[in-house]
Amino acid sequence: MKERELSASTTRFLMQMQANELTEHLVYAKIANHMKNEHNKAVLLRISEEEMKHAKIWENITGQKAKPKKRKASWLHFLSYILGFTFVLKKMENGEDNASKGYSSLIDQLPEAQKIADDEKRHETELIAMLDEERLQYIGSMVLGLSDALVELSGTLAGLTFALQNTRLIALSGLITGISATLSMASSEYLSAKNSGDKNAAKSSMYTGIAYVFTVAFMVLPYLVFSSYVLALVVMMVTVVIIIMLFTYYTSVAKDLPFGKRFLEMAGISLTVAAISFCIGILVKKFLGIEI
Template identity: 55%
Template structure:
């Protein structure tokens, strides 16, 4: 039965059908990772819905379509590394073309209207059921990341022209960064302790401290890899921008927040402080007559 669909629409439906069967297997895999039984059961139900959508589309395309194995492993890997919430929401972003197609066809064919409604329900259910510890402490991660970026890019920029020695700059940066991370972690614990129980306050401080230290390592690393201090500073700035880019993309997907505004705000603050510190470091060296 043709249902009056043209060749272009059939081609689009085959693509959507492949997505549905692929996501069926992805949801099945992800459901096995959830320790919470209720969440796991809901993910399994969504997996069955995706299989139903595949079979419904099959009536219109008349074709059996195999899943995209690469996508299955890719989104499974992404979910393991960055969290199941991020993995699912990133995958759901790719469904928007299919949802638009279902919505258009739903005006003529009732089957597609039902599929479109279920696809919309999927996202709402997922937002409600997925609870990940790392997302509950996003504020602590932002604090550690932002503070490390602002303080250390500024410190390294200032030290670069004050010392002009990559080993000394790296040593100074590591000592400053590690000391600052411990201080920031302790401050976060004391601050969170007034509003939360000791267990959550401790986790909050750990997320802050660990994020801070990881950021410090990435920012100092160029000074250990290169002997040219100007090149090291340039690479550090690039690394800082990449860290801001990746982190803000993660937050924008996992928490449904604006990417552009947060990225430019954080990048502007970090690079602005770096420029000011760079100038201060140069002036200090000039007026004190330090030559290392």
């Protein structure tokens, strides 16, 4: 195909898009290879092939070859194991939204951009229709375990921090409370799901318990690492905010939910409860006259 006269900025953009199409081709293919659902696998492989066709179209126009970002493709493939393929595909889908807008601005100059933009929009529709990942079915159970652990244990640890003023005792008390609360919360979730007729009550309970116990471990850790109870408290509260931020970001991407409002709400509740509990710890120590 005869090369067209393209501006330097347009050529750079098309080369970037060409590399992105090749990278996404690799990611879709890699995720499809470990997909058990045959329908999902077929859809991903078809989209992977279309991404390659798009890259070839741009290659014919620019007359230059681009290389896929193999490290990025491998990283996204790895993340699909850790965070689930839904999260990774949603992130890629967001990128395709931006690519589609970029292609739309080139339609007058490059008619091929219209077909590619339409393909990207169709990818979004097909991806949304196909996404059915087990862990997302239990997001509610994970949120229950996470939020309960954050609110309950952050308050408990904050209260114990001033009342005991000993990081080892605080960590011991926090672990005992956290493990007991994990078993209690998981049991309650199981009974609740079972009574509502949920055939997967055991899995709901498992996801709730896992979210709870991991949250407990990260929150107690500062009291095992630092000897200063004040520093441990500060690090623990920072950890709480980071956990809330990461989990809220994950669910906002995977479930198409707003990030800012949900993050501020959850962080506000946890920090408020911790502040109140810290004050209660001061009052209890003062009025009971307990010295440890």
